[in-house]
Structure formats: structure tokens, C-alpha cells
Amino acid sequence: NLFSNGDSVVKTCPRNGETKAGIFACCMTLHDHWGYHRGDANWKSAGEVVRLLAQASQGHGNLLLNIGLMPDGSVPAPAERTLRSVGEWMAYAGEAVMDTDRFAWGLQTREGLEADWSHHGPITRKGRDLYQLMPYWPGEEWTLAGLDADVESVTLLRPGGGIPHGFEQKNRILRVFGLPPHAPDPVCPVLRCRCRTTPTVRLGGGMRVPGVPHPPYDPCPSDIAH
Numbered sequence: 001n002l003f004s005n006g007d008s009v010v011k012t013c014p015r016n017g018e019t020k021a022g023i024f025a026c027c028m029t030l031h032d033h034w035g036y037h038r039g040d041a042n043w044k045s046a047g048e049v050v051r052l053l054a055q056a057s058q059g060h061g062n063l064l065l066n067i068g069l070m071p072d073g074s075v076p077a078p079a080e081r082t083l084r085s086v087g088e089w090m091a092y093a094g095e096a097v098m099d100t101d102r103f104a105w106g107l108q109t110r111e112g113l114e115a116d117w118s119h120h121g122p123i124t125r126k127g128r129d130l131y132q133l134m135p136y137w138p139g140e141e142w143t144l145a146g147l148d149a150d151v152e153s154v155t156l157l158r159p160g161g162g163i164p165h166g167f168e169q170k171n172r173i174l175r176v177f178g179l180p181p182h183a184p185d186p187v188c189p190v191l192r193c194r195c196r197t198t199p200t201v202r203l204g205g206g207m208r209v210p211g212v213p214h215p216p217y218d219p220c221p222s223d224i225a226h
Helices: 046-058 077-096
Strands: 002-007 023-029 062-066 123-126 129-133 141-145 151-156 163-165 167-170 173-177 190-195
Touching: 023 046, 046 062, 046 077, 046 123, 046 129, 077 123, 077 129, 077 190, 151 167, 151 173
Parallel strands: 002 023, 023 062
Antiparallel strands: 123 129, 129 190, 141 173, 151 163, 151 190, 167 173
16 A cells, blocks of 8 residues: 655654554655746755655655656756756665665654654664764764664765764764764765664653653653643
């Protein structure tokens, strides 16, 4: 079965109690229209498309990306530039968004939590590998708290091969150092953390009620019942 979020909606679903089975698809267009419009120049950048891909992959879904073709059936030049840039990025970093595990989270979700948010960008997972996509580059150091797995290696994904980086880990906190001071990738830098076991990330404390499953953050409506 194919479950769709609806047009122009991308989210990491099903979550927050949604239990629809099967593959889900997020439908989005590359600019503001689903067909050609000579006045619409609001084309998404390659970085924006990569973030949409990551958001869909967090929910183990697919991104259906529409292109508004020209009246003669050709692909508009801005769309071609964006798609070529995304394709070049996928050649060395596509593992972060292809065939990934479900790694979504929800403010009101009480059970089955394995993921959390990051202000640097989306986090995805595939087996023992955790991927931090970084549209917001942290600088020379990056810290991830709440990581429930021992890290074996940290690699910056780059054309021609990954670049290993030094790290230290203590009390569920991972610190990576020696990173470039500025974003090394104009589309979206990606760090891959290879772990000894399947990684989970949990940052929020949430409401602590003994014996009651709780969401990771509060206040939220589902806490009021307790």
C-alpha cells in the first residue's frame, strides 16, 4: 500500500500515533507551481532538496519531486542546475538518504522512540551508521548528546572518499574535533558515525511518571491526562 502525506507536504511520518502500513510518499514541487509558470522563479536549491530527501528518509519514505516543464516539454534551466547538483551530492553522500531505517520522532510519541532532533540538521540511520546532515555547519567541533551506542569511527563524506576525524565519547556525549572551520560542502555536509551497535539518540527529558510511558518533551497535551 502507498500512503501519501498529500501534495506539498513533507514530514517524517507515520508518527504521533499514525500506524498506516506500507510505503509512504511525500509529494513536493521544485518551485511554487505544479506546472510551468513564467512568473515563478522561486526554485528550490540543491540544499533544500537534500533536506527534503532527508526528512522523507527519516520516516523510511520516498520523495516525489515534481518539475514544472516548459511549454515545449523541456526542463527549465534552474531545475536542471538544481537536479544536477543534487545528483553530484548523491554520488558521494547519497548513503545518508537512500535505503535508510525509520528514524523519526514526535513530540507526543510515548513508545518506540529511537531518534531525536538536531539544530544542525536532520539525522538519519542505516544499520549501525548514524548520519548527521549539516545544513547549519557547527565549525571546528561538533557535539551530539544522548547517543546510546559506542562509536567506532567518524567520517566526513566527500567526493573521492570520506575523511576520518578524531572524536571522544563519554557519558552518551560524542565530541568530534578537527573539522573545517567553514562548511566543506555547498550543498549539505554529512558526517557518518559508525557504531558498534544500532544507534539511538535521546535528548529530551520529558515528564517522569513511574510506570507510565511518556513523551520526550513537555508540555504537550498527552501529559495532561496524568
